[in-house]
Amino acid sequence: MKNKIDNILLGILWLIAVTLGASFWFNTIFGFNIFSLQHWEYLSYLQAAKSPIDSKFYVSLVITIFVMLFGLYTIVRPKIRKIKLPKIHTTSNNAPIKSEKKDTPIDDASTLDILPAEMPIIPHQQPIPSVSVSRPPRLNIPTFNPTIHSTENGAMSLSHLSTTNLRPAQDYSEIKEIFSNAGYIVKQDPRINGIKTNLFAIGTNENLWIGAVGIKTTDLRGMIDKLSQVFSDTLDDIYININGFIIDAPDASTSEFQDILMFKNIEELKSYIQNVPNPAIPDDDDGNFDAYSQYIDTVINYIGKI
Numbered sequence: 001m002k003n004k005i006d007n008i009l010l011g012i013l014w015l016i017a018v019t020l021g022a023s024f025w026f027n028t029i030f031g032f033n034i035f036s037l038q039h040w041e042y043l044s045y046l047q048a049a050k051s052p053i054d055s056k057f058y059v060s061l062v063i064t065i066f067v068m069l070f071g072l073y074t075i076v077r078p079k080i081r082k083i084k085l086p087k088i089h090t091t092s093n094n095a096p097i098k099s100e101k102k103d104t105p106i107d108d109a110s111t112l113d114i115l116p117a118e119m120p121i122i123p124h125q126q127p128i129p130s131v132s133v134s135r136p137p138r139l140n141i142p143t144f145n146p147t148i149h150s151t152e153n154g155a156m157s158l159s160h161l162s163t164t165n166l167r168p169a170q171d172y173s174e175i176k177e178i179f180s181n182a183g184y185i186v187k188q189d190p191r192i193n194g195i196k197t198n199l200f201a202i203g204t205n206e207n208l209w210i211g212a213v214g215i216k217t218t219d220l221r222g223m224i225d226k227l228s229q230v231f232s233d234t235l236d237d238i239y240i241n242i243n244g245f246i247i248d249a250p251d252a253s254t255s256e257f258q259d260i261l262m263f264k265n266i267e268e269l270k271s272y273i274q275n276v277p278n279p280a281i282p283d284d285d286d287g288n289f290d291a292y293s294q295y296i297d298t299v300i301n302y303i304g305k306i
Contacts, residue, residue: 004284007075007076010075011072014068014071014072014075015068018064018067018071019034021064022034022064023035025060025064026057026060029060030054030060172198172213172266175198175199175213175247175266176201178266178269178270178273179199179273182273182274183203183278183279184201184203185202185203185293186199186200186201187201187296187300188200188297190300190303192223192303192304193219193226195212195215195219195223196212197210197211197212197223198212198213198247199212199245200300202292203278203279204278204279204280204281204282204289205241205279206238206239206240206241207240207241207278208227208241208242208243208296209245210223210224210227210243210244211245211246212246213246213247214247214248214250215249215250216249216250216251217246217255217256217257217262220244220246220260221244221257221260224244224260226303227303228242230299230302230303234299235295243261244259244260244261245260245261245262245263245269246261246262246263247262247264247265247266248265
């Protein structure tokens with residue numbers, strides 16, 4: 001809608017400019033005032049009496065009308081949105097990875113840390129003198145009792161992971177139904193920054209909804225920033241409004257992001273979305289929403305590869 005108002009204003013400005021230019025030209029060359037009714041009546045009398053009229057007058061009139069119509073067409077003609085996505089060069093997972101760095105000699109690589117069951121064994125390496133960064137405290141322990149420490153460390157690490165990133169994967173189809181019933185178009189959930197979203201939907205007026213369950217607000221902020229960067233790199237003069245929300249965020253009480261919506265459960269989300277349904281597509285959309293939907297599909301396929 002904003003683009004159409006801009007086109008109307010530009011069209012009016014163009015008509016005024018052409019009219020003023022034509023008035024100056026006809027007044028200077030032919031002494032004819034295009035804003036005077038008496039001059040037009042006098043011209044009609046000359047035409048009726050078949051009096052000779054300078055052919056340059058008619059040529060100038062035709063050129064003026066052509067320039068006016070061509071300018072209006074240039075302003076209001078539909079513009080095709082161009083999506084510029086960089087090419088991604090993928091390699092096979094089985095291809096060997098070559099490192100350009102030379103191997104640094106290590107004093108002692110025979111000591112291994114025994115980790116809990118079902119965890120990979122990581123070789124213990126002595127710190128390289130040229131590197132100033134210290135290694136994690138657990139790897140600096142020379143010896144320990146595998147029976148006691150493996151049990152304690154395993155319980156500690158697993159309990160920590162279970163409360164942060166290793167939440168059980170769920171479908172959360174109820175969230176998608178809430179947005180579908182509100183008139184939004186639900187898309188495939190992409191994985192952004194290694195985190196899979198639980199809701200990815202679009203609405204009219206270039207609105208985008210992205211939501212997740214049980215992640216931190218800082219993680220969602222990173223996902224929104226990455227989407228914004230892709231939009232700014234691939235779109236010209238088009239702004240997409242991104243709305244983000246989280247259900248059961250672990251840092252909800254300490255979050256600093258005022259633009260991220262936070263809900264305790266799905267029922268709160270449902271009550272909120274019922275009050276902000278998606279507006280219907282306007283009759284004069286001219287296929288803009290379909291182009292927007294296709295663009296989002298392209299972004300979903302692209303952003304999962306970077």
